[in-house]
Amino acid sequence: MSTIKITHLTFGFDKQVELLFEDANLTIDSSWKLGLVGRNGRGKTTLLQLLLGKYAYQGEIQFPLRPVYFPATISEQDQLTYYALLEVADFELWELEREMNLIQLDPQVLWQPYQTLSGGEQTKVLLALLFTQENFFPLIDEPTNHLDLQGRQHVANYLQHKDGFIVVSHDRQFLNQVTDHTLAIEKSQLVLYQGNFATYEEQKELRDEFELAQNRKIKKEVSRLKRTAAEKAEWSRSRETEKYGKPSEKGSGGIFDTGFIGARAARTMKRSKNIEQRMYDQIEVKEGLLKDLEDVDRLTMSYHPSRHAQLLKMENLSLHYKEQEALFAPLSFEVQRGTIVALTGPNGIGKSSVLHYLLGTFAGQASGELLRPNVKISYVRQNYENNRGTLQDFAEANQLDYSAFLNNLRKLGMERNVFQNQIEEMSMGQRKKVELAKSLAQEAELYIWDEPLNYLDVFNQKQLEDLLLQKQPTMLIVEHDQTFLKNIGAQQIALKK
CATH class of the missing domain: 3.40.50.300 (P-loop containing nucleotide triphosphate hydrolases)
Incomplete structure (x- = not known):
């Protein structure tokens, strides 16, 4: 058993304005079967690549084991599968056939061109190849892609009997079967849960309900502040007209009192502007507290019904x-x-x-x-x-x-x-x-x-x-x-x- 430790990790791609990770800290036990979840683009695969040492970053990652990534890249796809895999890793044929049998894949596919295998067969053979390695830690990225229901169950049964790993998947049922810890990449932080996806989902729902209540409260306060700021702005503009008075006024208010009224209006307007600015400052602070829960907008499609039935x-x-x-x-x-x-x-x-x-x-x-x-x-x-x-x-x-x-x-x-x-x-x-x-x-x-x-x-x-x-x-x-x-x-x- 070893410990993977991430300390003060900061990383973002050069062309991105926002960082994917900022001062992130995390400790992972290598015996955990850890599910890595989060919306697309939040950095799940990037985090795996950082663990592999593919990118330069700020902070420190202590990884005492040798990480190996799934899926491996097969460059010679026109070769027979056996020889295409030998280009990727060293293994004994009997070891690979053992793993293929465990994952319910006929070893005969080794003697077919890799490019003729179905997506599910390619997934299974690459998983089998992964577990022929020794003294390594698996980083498994989307293993359920291209698999039918039976194939997903085969892979789930297979991984249940393996030691610790990190797995990325959007298949909730699969994660519930194979993981005992969950790491969620959320908008503002990394959150670690002890339990499978169902545990994460339950606790996330409670957190979301709390945040929704807070958001409603904050938005109500923002609306009140905006109304107050608008009232102060209108009051400030109305005071400014006092400097010249109403056109119909004659004698005491229209011309001879402009100096006094102008000075008074200027002081009043300054105070109102200060109040107005404080209102907007408070609005900015309040809006900064809003946690953007996931918004799901309707997609569009350029479908044109055919004249053919x-x-x-x-x-x-x-x-x-x-x-x-x-x-x-x-x-x-x-x-x-x-x-x-x-x-x-x-x-x-x-x-x-x-x-x-x-x-x-x-x-x-x-x-x-x-x-x-x-x-x-x-x-x-x-x-x-x-x-x-x-x-x-x-x-x-x-x-x-x-x-x-x-x-x-x-x-x-x-x-x-x-x-x-x-x-x-x-x-x-x-x-x-x-x-x-x-x-x-x-x-x-x-x-x-x-x-x-x-x-x-x-x-x-x-x-x-x-x-x-x-x-x-x-x-x-x-x-x-x-x-x-x-x-x-x-x-x-x-x-x-």
């Missing part, structure tokens, strides 16, 4: 690679205007491959009949690492309405100071928001979304639910979150062997 019809689709057997049993379905159709099934069965086939990017062989009129399509990719450059350049390259694009990014919770960053410098959650905001800003008759909830926090998920219920777009979606699919009224088409 049917946008997709697939009959007896079969996909396969070279001489291998078909990925799934012959598939037939249709997508009518104003409906959401979800492709479901276990990882590796070919859900994303169906989307690639529809978009003309499937690398294998296909048979079946596709009927699709010429319609505008907007696509949210599962992998979007090639999104690069500034947001403005990205918008121009994708012919986006820049204002609508930025507006949705802001509503998704991206801080304005991040707008100046290169996309490749952003967190994975922020980069996912760029991909999603791109789709929302594109004029389209049909939306094809591949696992849109990956990296999105629960606030963003609720925003998408509300948007889709409001706009009722025509959509073909691949997503594992059953609660989300049920809430948006998706018609589910299951792929089977």
Whole structure:
């Protein structure tokens, strides 16, 4: 057992006005199974990178163990998986196969090209690789991405039997199963909780209720101070008119008393200005006490209903690679205007491959009949690492309405100071928001979304639910979150062997 100690940590990216961490202090026991939570862009992945020593920072981080980050980067994705993994870490084949069996992954996938594995299979094989290491401390970033319900349970069971680690995830059920401590990155501080996500959620709700009550009290006081300041300002202006008197006044008040009245008005106005300034000073102090609870704004979508009643019809689709057997049993379905159709099934069965086939990017062989009129399509990719450059350049390259694009990014919770960053410098959650905001800003008759909830926090998920219920777009979606699919009224088409 060791102790990870963070002392007076201060860090922010050069182009950001606000710091991500300022004079942060934290002590973590290496035996803890620590869940790291917080809204996207708050610095979860950045904190892991700081623990890895990737960035220069102020303060001190004492880390007696060797940190190892998940997911590892696979550069040679066209190689067989076994050889692609050897480029990343040293391991014995039997060790890797042992871990793959423990995580419910067939070791035979080692002899397939890495790029042909499903997202869930890639996640599992990289987790298995992680735990072949010795004398290390795991930093696990979003291990539930791309996993179906069964796959998430496999990974949860797997991690329950491992020693201490830090894990980042937005999957509440998963965190409740695998963690015993929770670290929340909130707007103004790091808050450590003894317990899983449910414990954090319960205690956070109590804190939020207290802050809401305080906010209501402070806002009421601010309103009162603003009214008083306005009254003082109006009174000050009315006193100033006394210097010259009313035009109708003659004799004693209009001309001959101006010196006396002017001096008196000047003293009165000075006092009123001082009072007014004190009011505004108090307002500024009170407003500075307000804790901005998470605001969730409505998103916008450039959906244009098609004149076609049917946008997709697939009959007896079969996909396969070279001489291998078909990925799934012959598939037939249709997508009518104003409906959401979800492709479901276990990882590796070919859900994303169906989307690639529809978009003309499937690398294998296909048979079946596709009927699709010429319609505008907007696509949210599962992998979007090639999104690069500034947001403005990205918008121009994708012919986006820049204002609508930025507006949705802001509503998704991206801080304005991040707008100046290169996309490749952003967190994975922020980069996912760029991909999603791109789709929302594109004029389209049909939306094809591949696992849109990956990296999105629960606030963003609720925003998408509300948007889709409001706009009722025509959509073909691949997503594992059953609660989300049920809430948006998706018609589910299951792929089977």
